[in-house]
Amino acid sequence: xxxxxxxxxALSIQEGENATMNCSYKTSINNLQWYRQNSGRxxxxxxxxxxxxxxxHSGRLRVTLDTSKKSSSLLITASRAADTxxxxxxxxxxxxxxxxxxxxxxxxxxxxxxx
Amino acid sequence: DTGxxxxxxxxxxxxxxxxxFRCDPISEHNRLYWYRQxxxxxxxxxTYFQNEAQLEKSRLLSDRFSAERPKGSFSTLExxxxxxxxxxxxxxxxxxxxxxTDTQYFGPGTRLTVL
Numbered sequence: 001x002x003x004x005x006x007x008x009x010a011l012s013i014q015e016g017e018n019a020t021m022n023c024s025y026k027t028s029i030n031n032l033q034w035y036r037q038n039s040g041r042x043x044x045x046x047x048x049x050x051x052x053x054x055x056x057h058s059g060r061l062r063v064t065l066d067t068s069k070k071s072s073s074l075l076i077t078a079s080r081a082a083d084t085x086x087x088x089x090x091x092x093x094x095x096x097x098x099x100x101x102x103x104x105x106x107x108x109x110x111x112x113x114x115x
Numbered sequence: 116d117t118g119x120x121x122x123x124x125x126x127x128x129x130x131x132x133x134x135x136f137r138c139d140p141i142s143e144h145n146r147l148y149w150y151r152q153x154x155x156x157x158x159x160x161x162t163y164f165q166n167e168a169q170l171e172k173s174r175l176l177s178d179r180f181s182a183e184r185p186k187g188s189f190s191t192l193e194x195x196x197x198x199x200x201x202x203x204x205x206x207x208x209x210x211x212x213x214x215x216t217d218t219q220y221f222g223p224g225t226r227l228t229v230l
Contacts, residue, residue, distance in 0.1 A: 033218070042119075042206060043158070043221040088157050092217060102148070102171060103219060105157030 006089060006106040014114050019076040021109040023089030024069075030092045032065055033103065034074050037086045046074075046087075051094075081115045117141065119222035121207050127228045128197055135193045136225045140209030147190050148219060149182055150206040151175065158206055164190060165212065197229045 007022045025032070031050045035043040049056045049065045049072070056063045062075040076083055090103040120139045128134050140147050146165050150158035161180070162172045166187035176182075179197075184190040194201055204226050208219040 031217075035221075042223040043208075045218055045220060048218055090157075102160050102163060103150075103158075104160065105150075107155075107157050 006087075006109045008109060009107070010110045010112070012112045012114065013079055015079060015081055017079055017113075019079050019083070019111055019113070021074045021087050021089075021111070023072045023074070023106050025072075025089075025091045025104075025106075026070065027091075028094050029067070030094045032063075032072050033090045033092070034061075034063060034072075035088045035090060035105075037088065037108075039085075043088065076111075079111075079113045081113050084111060084113050086110050119207055119209050119220055121205075121222040121225050123225060124223060125226050125228075127230065129230050130199060131196055133193065133195045134197060134227065135191055136205055136207075136227075138190045138192070138207030138209075138222060140189070140207070141211075141220060144209035144211045144220075145187070146210045146212050146217070146219075147184055148208040148210070149190070149192050150208065152204040152206055152224070153202075161192075194227075197227075199229045202227055202229045 005024050013019055029051055031048055033048045034046040037043045047058045047061055047063050049063050060077045065072045086108045088105050088108045090105045122137045148163040149161040151161055152158040160173050161176050162182050164184040167184050179195045182192045204224045206221055206224045208221045210217050210219045
């Protein structure tokens with residue numbers, strides 16, 4: 001079953017604009033990861049944020065994590081047409097036990113960036 | 116730089132036939148995961164291995180599904196007596212288990228169509 005929800009389900013913007021996607025989850029986590037998937041292809045890892053971190057940057061990506069609200073956001077700044085893809089958040093359970101490392105994905109946000 | 120590879124990339128089969136997929140992880144990675152993704156959904160966890168040991172299986176994995184990872188290297192996922200509901204993208208991922216993080220790297224997937 002899916003861990004949580006992503007919002008919005010679809011987002012359409014113009015090139016150069018910023019895109020923000022949100023993810024909520026239900027259980028305590030060790031870390032949260034964001035992945036990108038181009039149509040019909042495998043997933044590409046974008047960024048990982050640990051449960052004791054609140055914000056992380058990587059290039060044009062900014063991720064925040066609020067464990068008290070069980071939510072995360074992904075901001076893509078100065079979007080490009082090549083950013084068009086589906087974006088998924090995935091949570092890893094807390095350490096200990098055999099489930100450690102198993103990812104539970106949200107349903108994804110479809111981002112379309114118009115040139 | 117060799118990533119995760121999966122073969123075949125596409126498989127079309129008739130209902131009732133058996134199919135087998137192969138995954139070759141990144142060479143130094145000790146963990147290997149299988150996920151299934153249907154259209155419009157995020158990937159769902161099926162099973163994972165640490166070295167050659169299968170540590171967890173999802174309830175999604177019926178008795179018709181079996182996975183192996185002999186010698187802790189490549190892995191195979193077999194589906195016996197395929198059903199139309201098995202049509203999906205089957206994704207493999209690998210990771211190097213580290214103390215606090217477990218970034219998974221995905222292969223391109225095998226798309227299964229059951230007629």
